[in-house]
Structure formats: structure tokens, C-alpha cells
Amino acid sequence: MKRQTAQRRAIVQVFKQQDRLLAISEILDYGSRIVPSLNQATVYRNLKQLLEAGWLKQINYPSLGTRYERAHKIHHHHFHCKACNRVMDLPGCALKQEQIVPDGFVVQSHDVFLSGLCDRCAGR
Ligand SMILES: [Zn+2]
Ligand SMILES: [Zn+2]
Incomplete structure (x- = not known):
């Protein structure tokens, strides 16, 4: 039980340090x-528990x-x-x-996803 707590703390720490959208492999790697x-x-x-506790959010981008x-x-x-796949x-x-929906439509939320090269990978 004590070990589980340390593992959970490590995962929480990873999210605080990285502060970005993480794949399982990255969480495992940093954690x-x-x-x-x-x-x-x-x-x-631990991810399941953090999701249930409302501390984490799961996002699925098809690609x-x-x-x-x-x-x-x-x-x-x-x-x-x-x-770098980050x-x-x-x-x-x-x-x-x-402005991007026809008259009469009510937008409740949106999700924007851009792709390309980050500053590090673009070599600047
Ligand atoms: Zn990159
Ligand atoms: Zn926005």
C-alpha cells in the first residue's frame, strides 16, 4: 500500500513537471x-484512479x-x-x-490541434 502511494506521487509529479499532454509511455519513462x-x-x-478522482483528463486524438x-x-x-512526438x-x-459556424448554431466548446515541428526540432 505504501509503495502504491509513492507510485501515485511519482505520476502526479511527472504531470506537474512536464505540464503537457502525455502518452502512457512518457508517463512510464519519466515516472x-x-x-x-x-x-x-x-x-x-494509478491513471485510472486519478481519472476517477477528477485530477486527470483523458484525451483521444485519432492520430x-x-x-x-x-x-x-x-x-x-x-x-x-x-x-519528437511531444x-x-x-x-x-x-x-x-x-464566426466560423452558420447563423443559428450554438458552439459549446472547441478543441484545436496543430501539428508541425517544435522550436527545438525546427533547429532555431
Ligand atoms: Zn519537437
Ligand atoms: Zn480555444
């Missing part, structure tokens, strides 16, 4: 640097599979780097959602 005993099964179990991020973040968009948060929102 096992904190708690070496972490494995795929324990990551899945990327399932990724996770902290719930209750301020509205933001995502950028996928095709070279998904970063883009702060803010410049989308005028009322």
Missing part, C-alpha cells in the same frame, strides 16, 4: 526515473491515441511535434468560434 519500480500495470492502475493531462486547466490548444500546450485562444 520510473522517480520510482524505479513503476511498470505499465501500476501506471494504468496519437490516448493521452492524459491534468483536469481543470485554463482553456488552451495543443501542438503536436511530428519529430504534445505541447499553446497558451491562450485566438479562435472566434461564433
Whole structure:
């Protein structure tokens, strides 16, 4: 039971450190640097608990599979780097959602996903 708590803490720490959309493999990779005993099964179990507790949110982009991020973040968009495969948060929102739907439509939410190369991979 004590070990489970340490594993959960490690996963929470990974999300706080990385602060972006993470795949299971990334959570396992970063988490096992904190708690070496972490494995795929324990990551899945703890992610499930964090989802149920409302601390995490699951996001599915068809091209990327399932990724996770902290719930209750301020509205933001995502950028996928095709070279390093990281998904970063883009702060803010410049989308005028009322302007891109026909009259009479009511927009309740939107999700923007951009892809390309991050600054590191673009070599700047
Ligand atoms: Zn990159
Ligand atoms: Zn937006």
C-alpha cells in the first residue's frame, strides 16, 4: 500500500513537471526515473484512479491515441511535434468560434490541434 502511494506521487509529479499532454509511455519513462519500480500495470492502475478522482483528463486524438493531462486547466490548444512526438500546450485562444459556424448554431466548446515541428526540432 505504501509503495502504491509513492507510485501515485511519482505520476502526479511527472504531470506537474512536464505540464503537457502525455502518452502512457512518457508517463512510464519519466515516472520510473522517480520510482524505479513503476511498470505499465501500476501506471494504468494509478491513471485510472486519478481519472476517477477528477485530477486527470483523458484525451483521444485519432492520430496519437490516448493521452492524459491534468483536469481543470485554463482553456488552451495543443501542438503536436511530428519529430519528437511531444504534445505541447499553446497558451491562450485566438479562435472566434461564433464566426466560423452558420447563423443559428450554438458552439459549446472547441478543441484545436496543430501539428508541425517544435522550436527545438525546427533547429532555431
Ligand atoms: Zn519537437
Ligand atoms: Zn480555444
